[in-house]
Amino acid sequence: MDHPVLEDLRAESDELDRLVAGLGAGGWGRATPAAGWSVAHQIAHLAWTDEVALTAVTAPDDFAVHVAEAAEVVAGGGDFVDLAAQAGARDAPSVLLERWRGGRLRLDEALRGLPDGARVPWYGPPMSGVSLATARLMETWAHGQDVADALGVVREPTARLRHVARIGRRARDYAYAVRGLTPPGEEFRVVLDAPDGTVWAYGPEDAGQRVTGPALDFCLLVTQRAHRDDLALRAHGPDADRWLDIAQAFAGPPGAGREPRGDGAGRAWGDSGGAGAGPGAGGVDGVGR
Secondary structure, three states: OOOHHHHHHHHHHHHHHHHHOOOOHHHHOOEOOOOOOEHHHHHHHHHHHHHHHHHHHHOHHHHHHHHHHHHHHHHOOOOHHHHHHHHHHOOOHHHHHHHHHHHHHHHHHHHHOOOOOOEEOOOOOOEEHHHHHHHHHHHHHHHHHHHHHHHOOOOOOOOOHHHHHHHHHHOHHHHHHOOOOOOOOOOOEEEEEOOOOOEEEEOOOOOOOEEEEEHHHHHHHHOOOOOHHHOOOEEEOHHHHHHHHHOOOOOOOOOOOOOOOOOOOOOOOOOOOOOOOOOOOOOOOOOOO
16 A cells, blocks of 8 residues: 555654653653543553554454454443553553554554555444554544643644544544434535645535634544634534534544633634534544543
């Protein structure tokens, strides 16, 4: 498989690597916005998910066993994602960092070796190698945001956000379905101001329901790294307004989400004039934690 998303995934991972590589023990132990997760938990989660993805690509039968075991943990009231992060976070920072580096390199090699059109099993329906790489980029960016927030670092948005934005838009109907809601029948128009000053537009130009605003804010919303009240997104139409309250780009059930900062910054009210509760978080891939 040869696709630009692989280079973007590598670049996204390298950027996060530079954030954590020079941290001392105190930095690795610093709390992130995800309740109960330190910087070490975030990196441990990424390392673990890369390893699981590698198993899905190279040993699908073993991955099926893993899924069955994970289902047993969930049935017993446990959280297999959290347990894996806790286990990894107990490693020394140098060990954890090398584990993550080695795992993502092996996954990159495996994805590049996939035949075009090959499907890879995952927790939901099987997906293409390109889709799996895109999901890994989305998760790396989202957990990288948690790390950056914990360290007080403001990251410059890049064109790599287009992958996150595309997933967020395509996952619209899933956000409704996971809440037991019926998605709107018509497509929405999503028009985003990209980091380089261009515009990313998705959906029919004549759509009656639209979302506009900064691409960064849209990505923060759909990965649930910021509350809608703190973002400069605008909904045009009641259905679009409702979607912004529940949007999620990741698999799994909704949960608590992020609390608003409380400074009143950013919210651009939808044309419908109302707002629902903040979106939740959760998911088997942990992106929404």
